Amino acid sequence: MDLVPCGQPQAEKLIENLAFDATIWGLPAVLQYAQLSDFVWNRSVGGGERINVFDHRRGLAGPEFSEFRVPNVDTLYSNGWISLSAGPVELRVPDVGEKYYTVNLFDTFGNASNVSSRTFGNGPGRVVLCTAEQAHELPADRRAEAMIMATPIVWALLRVQVAGADGVEEADRLRKSFELHAPAASAGADQIRQVDSELVEAQWAEFAKTLDAVIELAGVPAREEGLVARYRTLGIGPGSVPLDADLRDAAQRGFDAAMEVVRESRSQLGRPLGTGWTKVKDKGSHGMNFVARAVMNNVGLGANVVEENASFNAYFDAAGAQLDGRNGAYELVLNEEPPVRYFWSLTLYEADSGRVYGNAWGRYSVGSESGIHPGPNGEVRISIDPTFDSKEVEGSPHVLPAPEGPFFVVIRNYGPAPRLAEGGWQPGAIELIHDAAAAEK
Numbered sequence: 001m002d003l004v005p006c007g008q009p010q011a012e013k014l015i016e017n018l019a020f021d022a023t024i025w026g027l028p029a030v031l032q033y034a035q036l037s038d039f040v041w042n043r044s045v046g047g048g049e050r051i052n053v054f055d056h057r058r059g060l061a062g063p064e065f066s067e068f069r070v071p072n073v074d075t076l077y078s079n080g081w082i083s084l085s086a087g088p089v090e091l092r093v094p095d096v097g098e099k100y101y102t103v104n105l106f107d108t109f110g111n112a113s114n115v116s117s118r119t120f121g122n123g124p125g126r127v128v129l130c131t132a133e134q135a136h137e138l139p140a141d142r143r144a145e146a147m148i149m150a151t152p153i154v155w156a157l158l159r160v161q162v163a164g165a166d167g168v169e170e171a172d173r174l175r176k177s178f179e180l181h182a183p184a185a186s187a188g189a190d191q192i193r194q195v196d197s198e199l200v201e202a203q204w205a206e207f208a209k210t211l212d213a214v215i216e217l218a219g220v221p222a223r224e225e226g227l228v229a230r231y232r233t234l235g236i237g238p239g240s241v242p243l244d245a246d247l248r249d250a251a252q253r254g255f256d257a258a259m260e261v262v263r264e265s266r267s268q269l270g271r272p273l274g275t276g277w278t279k280v281k282d283k284g285s286h287g288m289n290f291v292a293r294a295v296m297n298n299v300g301l302g303a304n305v306v307e308e309n310a311s312f313n314a315y316f317d318a319a320g321a322q323l324d325g326r327n328g329a330y331e332l333v334l335n336e337e338p339p340v341r342y343f344w345s346l347t348l349y350e351a352d353s354g355r356v357y358g359n360a361w362g363r364y365s366v367g368s369e370s371g372i373h374p375g376p377n378g379e380v381r382i383s384i385d386p387t388f389d390s391k392e393v394e395g396s397p398h399v400l401p402a403p404e405g406p407f408f409v410v411i412r413n414y415g416p417a418p419r420l421a422e423g424g425w426q427p428g429a430i431e432l433i434h435d436a437a438a439a440e441k
Contacts, residue, residue, distance in 0.1 A: 019254030028110035069354030070300030094177035112284025318429035325386030341415030
């Protein structure tokens with residue numbers, strides 16, 4: 001371990017700074033591990049299996065969805081936690097036809113690779129997930145199928161598009177045709193420490209325990225070993241000793257400060273367009289941009305890579321004010337529908353929790369699959385209305401209910417055309433069209 005000053009004020013400052021740094025660096029891995037812990041210890045899936053099996057979540061995401069923040073409501077999700085400790089694991093992809101699917105494969109630190117129509121085709125076929133060392137040991141006729149994973153624990157997040165009246169049933173049948181095949185002597189649940197997923201974002205002690213479990217299970221990227229070695233002073237990593245009790249408050253202060261930075265930076269993901277929108281970039285591919293990586297994973301784990309889903313976030317209206325249903329109703333005008341290969345949608349979330357906003361109509365998004373249609377000049381008008389719940393007759397497919405409080409919206413574009421990806425298409429500003437405060441005067 002490194003030197004710790006004997007003077008209390010200096011020691012506290014060192015520990016506070018190290019805890020701040022460890023929180024920013026380790027947050028994505030801790031959030032993923034907490035989800036893995038819940039998956040292993042708090043769910044019953046696959047006839048008792050916990051590792052190397054898909055858990056097909058029932059139904060589309062809605063207000064009750066709690067696995068991670070800011071889920072889409074366009075696809076069915078299936079989770080799979082893969083261990084390569086006993087050898088390569090085979091992912092079998094069925095014939096998907098023209099249906100949109102993607103299997104995002106996240107290493108322990110939130111970096112993503114992708115199996116989809118874009119990268120793999122429409123199937124059927126198989127991909128051998130393995131470490132770099134295991135790839136060299138594959139038979140010659142299997143090496144072309146190898147997909148190298150950076151860490152021995154991988155999160156597989158499968159999405160299958162829901163479209164049409166029978167979309168849920170059709171998508172459910174299709175996703176259950178995706179299979180994981182692992183060696184017989186596969187990893188067991190006893191390798192996964194149980195942690196409290198609620199406390200990892202609130203208490204330094206639980207965060208540090210979880211980060212230590214991450215490092216024990218998955219190691220550290222080689223280029224970051226020097227950075228992470230400093231965390232032994234905090235009681236994290238091999239060869240460390242528990243943090244002295246009189247310094248734990250300092251660690252909590254550093255943790256709290258880091259989490260505040262992450263929370264206050266959520267609206268800055270991506271490139272601001274000057275209209276209240278940001279174009280999200282680098283999802284699942286942050287390199288050593290640790291703050292951006294922490295913020296992205298805090299906003300929502302499992303973000304699809306930009307080549308699959310080019311997305312835009314808006315926390316503010318055209319005047320720069322926070323989107324808030326107490327202010328009144330809003331309108332969003334798109335000069336044309338987003339140019340996409342598959343589909344697009346606009347989804348609304350509560351600002352504080354990142355959860356889908358629950359409303360009386362159960363309408364959580366609008367878009368190309370919800371009956372929305374362009375006007376005579378190709379424009380699309382969408383009302384974001386906080387009074388929609390109280391209306392006796394359901395409004396048009398162009399109306400999205402809003403809460404009486406702060407919210408944000410996300411436009412997801414699945415299979416973005418080059419023009420969209422390169423900046424040739426952008427959403428219009430969200431305008432406040434019914435000012436509630438002015439109406440009361």
